[in-house]
Amino acid sequence: MIRFEPVIALAQIFITQQIASLFGATGTVILLKNIFNQGSQTLVNIIFAVVLTLGLFVTASVYLKGNNIAENTQHLATEYISTYKLLNELNNYLIEQERFLNATLTLENSRDEKVTNQAVFQKPNKVIDTLVINLGDNPSLKIVVNNLKELNRVNSQLLGYIEKKDANKQLTAEYLNTISKIRIATKQELQSLIDFVDLKVGNSKNEILTGVSNVKLFVLLYGIATFIISYVIVKAIAIFKANNVDTQRLSLFPSRNPNPVFSLDHQNNVTYANPACGLLLKRLSLPVGQTHLLVDNNIKFYQDEIMADVDTQSTSFEYQINQLFFQCNLYSLEDRKEWDIHLTDITARKAVEKELSYRASHDPETGLKNRYELEKTVADLCQSSQEFSFGLLEIRSFSQLLTGQGLTAASTVMNEVADVIREIICGFNVLECSVYHLGEKSFALISKQNANKGQIYSLVREIEEKVSNTSFYCHYEVRLDYGFSCFPAHGNDYSSLHKSALAALDKSASSEDKRHIVFNPELGERLRYQQQLIEDMRLAISNANFELYFQPQLDLRTGKVTGAEVLIRWQRNAEWMSPAEFIPLAEKAGLIDILGDWILHTSCQKARNLVDLGLEDLVIAVNISPLQFGRKDFLAKVQHVLEDTGLPSKNLELEITEGVIIYNEQETIATLESLKKLGVKLAIDDFGTGYSSLSYLKKFNIDKLKIDQSFVRNIQHENADQSIVRTIIELGRNLSLTLIAEGVEEQEQLNILKSMGCDEIQGYFFSRPLPEQEFIEFVQQQRGSY
Structure with missing residues (x-):
């Protein structure tokens, strides 16, 4: 039994490639889905059956046509051609009979010749017998047969009559006339038979020629079909071989795959x-x-x-x-x-992934869990309603360590502190604590128990004892501040618990008293007060409810007012707020930038008013916070304020603290140099209170040093303060800097500073901070007295 599946598969492959060449890869995919995936097998089977049927049909047609041609040719050769000859032969016999009669009538022939010629009349009988066999029951042939019989009868009578001696010519003529009529009629019928045979021969010829043409056409079609089928088969075999190679390659893929x-x-x-x-x-x-x-x-x-x-x-x-x-x-x-x-x-x-997960959840230096893990842990504990304690630990004066010893030393100390806390926490199993690293100087503790104050104090004492007995890098003396809050008493989420712990931390750091390390209602009230103060401050900034006061600065050599330091004042709920109270809050709340910009712009406006009043030589000093100075757009902002207000740059002095100029030294140098190019004066505020190296004084282009009031307050009683102030003044003179002392409140203080060579002073002894109009009147009055 013949199997068509391989042939059909090859046909599908061939058709696929042909379609791909016509329609492209995308068109092929779509078309093949519509053909091969939707009745393709039936379609290919039909096509194959049609091709096979066509071949059988051509073969059968050629065979039948060949047989038909052979039959027609045989029939033409054996029947129609012989019949045609017999009819011509019969016609010749009639002519011969006519010639015989003519000879007989002339009486020129001998008797023997007459007898011989009489045999001519017998020859047509044999031909007639053969024609009857070939033509069958033909009407014309019947007429011819009857005419020949009649002709033979009349001929016989004529011949018998002629042999008589007394033959009558008239009667002979009648016989001949009769014979002639019969012969003419016979010839007409013979001609009809000849025409009939000619028609048959022509039809046979046409049939043979048509058959030959059809055979040629069928042979041509069969040849074309055979070529197409052969081409398809050859192409299919080639594709099959190619696909067989791909199949073999695919079959080797698992065995050569490096993966199991x-x-x-x-x-x-x-x-x-x-x-x-x-x-x-x-x-x-x-x-x-x-x-x-x-x-x-x-x-x-x-x-x-x-x-x-x-x-x-x-x-x-x-x-x-x-x-x-x-x-x-x-x-x-x-x-x-x-x-x-x-x-x-x-x-x-x-x-x-494990390493990335670890890095995402742990501090890279200390290896402790980070803020993200802390917030996640607190959220999970709050969700479970489990009571727990939340603590914050912070290295005190870490910024001074960073500025004084550098980043490497600070980082080393921070890691050592982390090790101390980790060691204490691991050994302190009572509270089931875990420790987290929140920032460069901050840590957090989570106790899965709601620890009481006694347990917390016990934990703090152990940490303090361990810290005091540890020798840290650079022999730095580490001191820690603490703040704790409890869930749910002090907050029900991470934000509120962190705020409560931070309030306790701030209180502990400011009071030097470890009794305040746990959040309490008083701290809560203080926290709420600060939060309200921050909100009121936001509103006051947007409504410009602040005021600027001017504290005059006196030149000790000339006795004239040389300028003033701008001080901010805020009247809240009919009460004056101390800058020492709201400025730190502004820094924590992120409001110091906006507030500082307002102070700088307003100070320059008022300084411009002083210049317009004829006080061109007054220099107005404005304090710049570290955050404000550290902004990348600070220089551009100063330049814009000067242009906007029209204040000459020589009338503006910017006061910065020592801490500002220590960070990012190169950027600070570039900023200070740019400010000097603008013509702005620069002063270092609270000089002597920092822990930085004095080498920066020769690197930075500074105009003035302000001696902090903490050294002036007891200068008349403390030799140490006198030595410090004298040293600062001598240092300033050697560097060609102007020296100004803050917080001068007594005559004796003024005399000492003047004797040491201090250039300027400011303080309540000379004048308290004044509102703008009072300051103008004070300067005008003071200058009018000279």
């Missing part, structure tokens, strides 16, 4: 395993050939998932074998009732 590939039957028995499976078994120190040991224990679960979802034929999951991690791709082969499993070693990726 194996198959399971419906009972999860291993039916195939590539060589990589054996290598993996060796790597895992498992018996070679035991590929089933690589199958995940939960494989049935994933197989059921695939079987339950009709739209899913595969799934992917991860699992571990000994120390290695794998990604498993599971494929369902429904037609074979098997499962294919492809394993990919993701151990390295897992290690990277």
Whole structure:
């Protein structure tokens, strides 16, 4: 039995390639989906059947036409041509009979010749017999036969009459006339028969020629069909060979795949395993050939998932074998009732993910969990309604350590403190604590118990004792501040608990009293007051409810007012707020930038008013916060304010603290040089209170040093203060700097400073801070007295 499936498959491949060449890859995909995926097998079967039927039809037609031509040719040769000859022969006999009669009538022939010639009349009988056989029951032939019989009868009578001696010529003529009529009639019928035979011969000829033409056409079509079929078969074989190579290559893919590939039957028995499976078994120190040991224990679960979802034929999951991690791709082969499993070693990726996860949740230096983990832990504990304690720890004066010893020293000390806290926490099992690193100087503690004050104080004492007995890098003396809050008494989420602990931390740091390390209602009231103060400050900034006061500065040599320091004042609820109270809050709340910009712009406006009043030589000093100075647009902002207000730059002095110029030294130098190019004067405020090196004084282009009031307050009583102030003044003179002392309140203080060579003073002894109009009147009056 002939099998058409291979031929059909080859035809499908060939048709696919031809369609691809016509429609392109995209068109081919769409077209093949419509053809091969929707009744393609039936269509190809029909095409193949048509081609096969065409071949059989051509073969049968050629065979039948050949037989027909042969029959027509044989019939023409054996029947019509012989008949045509017999008719001509019969016609010749009639002519011969006519010649015989003419000879007889002349009486020139001898008797023997007459007898011989009489045999002529007998010859047509044999021809007639053959024609009857060939032509059958033909009307014309019947007439001819009858005429010949009549002609023979009359001829016989004529011949008998002629032999008589007394023959009558008239009667002979009548006989001849009769014979002539019969012969003419016979010739007419013979001509009809000849025409009939000619027609038959012509028809046969046409049929033969038509048959030959059809045979030629069928042979041509058959040749074309044979060529097409041969071409298709040759192309299909070529494609089959090419696809066979691809198939062989694909069949080699699993065996050459470096990743393990194996198959399971419906009972999860291993039916195939590539060589990589054996290598993996060796790597895992498992018996070679035991590929089933690589199958995940939960494989049935994933197989059921695939079987339950009709739209899913595969799934992917991860699992571990000994120390290695794998990604498993599971494929369902429904037609074979098997499962294919492809394993990919993701151990390295897992290690990277673990490292990234660790880095995302831990501080890279101390190895402690970071703020993200702290917030997550607090959120989980709050969600579970479990009571717990939240603590903050902070290294005191860390910024001074950073500026004085540098980043490396500060980082080392911070790591050492982290080790101390970790060690204490690990040994202090009562509170079930965990420690977190929040920033360069801040740590947090979480106790999964709602610790009482006694337990918290006990923990703090242990930490303090350990810190005091530890020798830190650079022999730095570490001091820690603490603040604790409890859930739910002091807050119900991370934000509120952090605020409460931060309030306790600030109180502890400011009071030097560890009794305030746990949040209490008083601290809560203070926190709420500060929050309200911040909100009121926001409103006051937007409504410009602040005022600027001017504290005059006196030149000790000339006795004239040389300028004034601008001081901000805020009247809240009919009460004056101290800058020492709201400025730190503004810094914490992120309002100092906006407030500082307002102070700078307003100060320049008022300074311009002084210049317009004829006080061109007054210099107005404005304090610049570290945050404000550290902004990248600070220089541009100063330039814009000067241009906007029209204030000459020589009338503006910017006061910065020592801490400002220590950070980002190169950027600070560039900013100060740019300010000097604008013509702005620069002063260092609260000089002597910092811990930075004095070498910066020769690096930065400074105009003035302001001696902090803490050294002036007891200068008449404390020799140490006198020595410090004298040293600062001498240093300033050597660097050609102007010296001004703050907080001068007594005559004796003024005399001492003047004797030391101090250039200027400011303080209540000379004048308290004055509103703008009073300051103008004070300067005008003071200058009018000279």
